[in-house]
Amino acid sequence: MKDKKLFIVIFVAFFTFSWGFAQNNNDETVKTNWKGFERLHFKIEGKAAFLTRPEKPLPGNPWLWRGRFPDYHAEIDSMLLAKGFHVAYINTDNQFGSPKAVAVWSEFYTHLTSTYKLQAKVALHGHSRGGLFIYNWAKENAEKVACIYADAVVCDFKSWPAGFGNSKGGKKEWEVLKAEYGFKNDAEAKAYKNNPIDNLEALAKAKVPILHTVGLHDEVVPPDENSLLLVNNYIRLGGTATVSPCRSGIQKSKGHHYDIDDPEMVVDFILKHSTKNGPLNASNYHNIRSGLQNSYIQFQRNKKGRVAFLGGSITHNGGWRDSICNYLKNKFPETEFEFIAAGIPSMGTTPGAFRLERDVLSKGKIDLLFEEAAVNDATNGNTATEQIRGMEGIVRHMRKSNPEVDIVMMHFVDPDKMETYRSGKEPEVISNHNRVAEHYGIPTINLALEVTERIDKGEFTWQNDFKNLHPSPFGQGIYAHSMIQFLEDAFSGPIDDDDKIAARNLPKPLDAFNYENGVLLDILTLKLRKGWKVDPVWNPKDGKGTRHNYIDVPMLISETLGSLLKIPFEGNTVGIAVAAGQDAGSIEYRIDKGPWQKRNLFLKWSKSLHLPWYFTLASGLENKKHVLELKIANEKDNQSNGHACRIRYVYVNK
Template identity: 55%
Template sequence: MLRTCTFLAFFCCNLLFLPAYSQSHLNDSFEGAELSDWKGFERYDFNFQGRKARLIKPKKALPGKPWIWRARFPDWHTTADSILVAEGFHLAYINTDNLYGNKVAVKVWDDFYQLLTSEQDLQDQVSLMGVSRGGLFIYNWAKANVDKVACIYAEAPVLDFKSWPGGFGEGEGSAKDWIRLKEVYGFASDEEAKNYTDNPIENLNELPSKRVPILHMIGLKDQIVPVAENTLPFVEKYIKSGGIATVVTSIDGEQNLKGHHFPIQTPRLVADFIKYNSIKTHTFASENYHTINGGIHNASKKFTSNKTGRVAYLGGSITHNNGWRDSINNFIQEQFPEASIELINAGIPSMGSTPSAFRLDRDVLSKGKIDLLFVEAAVNDSGNRRTSQEQKRAMEGIIRHARNSNPEMDIVVMHFVDPEKIASYNQGLIPEVIVNHQEVADHYAIPTINLAKEVTDRINAGEFSWEKDFKNLHPSPFGQGIYANSIITFLTNSFTKSKLINEETVHYTIPEKMDRFAYSSGFLLDVKEAKIAKGWHHDPEWKPADSLKTRPNYVNKPFLIGNEGAKSLKLKFNGTAVGIAVASGQDAATISYRIDKGEWIKLDLVTPWSNQLHLPWYFTLASELENGDHLLEIKIPESLNEGSQNKACRIRYFYVNSDQKFK
């Protein structure tokens, strides 16, 4: 089965916007070059070894002078090229068009590379771009020069000349080009050509093992260069050999030349892929933002020795959404290709550490033994205004509950970024939520990745900006790439260290609780456990009557609903904490509740976001009860809703912290 690395390469976008420097004219080696304009940039056309060549220069080159090298059809689909030149890349081309990437062409490219890297001081590693038959050019040169290649972008590439121009598969081929190809390769017959075994599709050399990232744009209806004979088997082989590969299919817009010509809707994606993989210098090493503590040795050993494993992600919308998590999934699978690793996404939008502590059992631990758990809650904990005490109780609860379920489980806590955290760091303050989560992580020797600080420092250094690049606390593809790069760096270092040390599996010792009321035995309780009274009813598949949005698992699901005037429901429970998980929309009621016949307490279920959606929200009603049996009562007094219509309390779950549950 074809597996594409959907986010690892192109969603790890351009990491650096570095200060540029001015450049001189072409050296004497290019004397006589014809100067012209190319989209506002200087284009130099000249002859090299009797072949037409060109070099397009940016107005200000990036440090290191990264460059793109196009093969064949240099004026086809040049939007990504122009983006990169505008951002400081050189763009080169030499005509070896009728050599189809043979040994003569590779030798010409060798010499041209030497000229540009020595005479023009271009970067040692180049990004290759090939269209159609250009696939033969770039891959044949790349195979012979693995260490000189930063990355490869190919569009509808030919990867097996038997497919095109040979036409020995589903495609019609090109009789004229097939004759010419046999001639320049020195084949005496069709059979000799068919027996050739050094096409890119047959021989990848060290490209995958050296992890040269590749990106292909393809048209699924391509009848000239059929994808089933070129990109699809090639990429599958590339991935199975340990390489990093991304495939983007073009399905929109006009498909011309029997599907071989198709529009590129995402040139920025191509530019970002090349930029990220071409610029090698990082002002700030991600390792500086990683606290190793006890590390994650066990997971590496389990994946290597047992050939099985289970990785889970617990967090809010930044975990729920596609992006960094996909990159980490692919990275782990590529690091342990022989292991069967189950991947669990337990990210739910708006959920911080408190909801995670109580849904951990249902959403993660119930899936089986977890070997590696990623946890993030810093953005929602601060955005949802959870108190410091609750932040620590919940994070400690997650860690203790997870380790109690599997004392060999490795855990990583991540501190993600938002504008408030950037502002705090810029005032010389560590964000309170990061202080709280870090304190818990350090107590339990859990490694952490401080992406909030890393992003802040790199923004301040001018590498990129929040507004144009990162854009939001729900990161842009660029921001997802920043996250993925840092986490992958952490994992790379951790896995490498584990393999070198080769220690036995560690049975982690769980220290004393920091807070005796930590939510270390949290779970969700079905609403049918409550004894309801007049004004309450069970709706097996509630959905809103208004136009407000909803969230998954909080619509068309069972709810316990109480309306204005509802009498006191009763819930008997055992434990130290109790709460309600509700759908809080614009019609959320104000309830009254009490524990063990105590004083009635009023609680408004409206949140700052209730006018936008029926938001899943966890209201903790008591958190410091003596461990034992208790009674919760909830009612909705009419007097609290004067002047309002159709107020309701919609309970999806009760939640309880009870040691008795997990004995």
């Protein structure tokens, strides 16, 4: 009986919690009609919200986000809806753009971009105190903002509602604001340094255009203390800003409410910066940074060029790489080129860093390197730390080998990256690679974002045109077109007589344990123990697939349970490059007689392929002599049919 009562109590508690959770998140959506357009009403974080949808959305689903007073100057909403925009609003009215309100806005943004697939970049529209909302959210999310339209907005709460300047302010609103922000007194509020007028650097860097309309005789929110002050601050940072005084029509509420002189101008501003007319410009997805001046001079003046392509299967396969080679030969017809194709399927930045010496630098001085790994670094499950250490290792190793080398980093597309961009976020692997690119001034070509936005704009489709992360010929053409546009921009302009090829200094590394000294050790130099042997020309007998450089080559092999191998090395990182087929087993390993650890060598692709795979066993070690011990473990993956460990290389970072 007691157990039955306990069950009933638990059930009722769970039901009550679940019902309350559902009510709080309001999974029920109510439809209404607003001026002939469908409006969806729902709640996010307990806040009432709505999304008004156009009859025929523009490609990519661009949208306008109203910050406070959603029915004021609604003619702009009507005009945009008629042109195919969505219009959204969430009620955080008495929170005055506080950090708590900004957090709710971020939840709302994620909901709209994921559930309704709205465009990643949003146009913001704020009126009066709505300026606190739109700017405080925009400053934290600059990369998500297409443009900002601000109408008689509060840009500094010390002006309104505090009333510390020419505005009389609002006493009631001021007390509410202080409580919302957690200010204990006026002095603490005055010392606050994150009003809309402050910290505009991120918006300026993202080149977010802004348009303010003001009433020159506004006594409630005086332009001199708000819009004009913000615009001047923004222009000083290099931002693009326009101010339009509204002087015609009726002026009400001490000049704070007025008719917009030219609402079409506002609509055109939002349309221009939220959508593109005609095909998208590939240059929008390029960041030239320090450029390609050295290779430009080398190719144009010295008439010799060695160009390398390092990456995975998208670099290994024919297509865009062939187009780039042809472009360079046609661009510099008198130049003698050598092209090094160093793409190997499934390889990300860690393999790239350790095989760089063998596959690229051994060929001679490199003038220009194209590097890609965003697909494999993510697909292979590399951690953020590994992604940075690998990419930074490639860059630093290249620059140490030749301080004059130019490097181009490409971010290729896959379905996961497309979905991440559509949810309003940047894929983590691209963010990590961009950190390295920014630190070293490396140019980048973001093909993942470009393909996503071209598809969303309706230029082509993934299913019928691009087809796969290994692009169709059509997709290869998209890649090639963008990269050639990048090269055209980078190689534009004359080379003056006093222009010289310049060495680039290496800054302090982002990660002290990056793989800048990565090398592959020859397994033939290792001392073998019982149970281990070297097959000088290994070739699988099971009919499963193989990869280049992992067949008819020396392979260090053991299938004997408990067989031990000792590998002395010097450096801060050690790993093994194996052929992981359907009989791949598990190993136990330790460094310098430390605790034994386990590693399963069987991968999700192993059933059909003896896949080359780099397993980093230890990193972040003290840079000195160490001993790696590994042995064949008794247990194995349930899907594996053997205990094999086949080592093509041992790799270390010296």
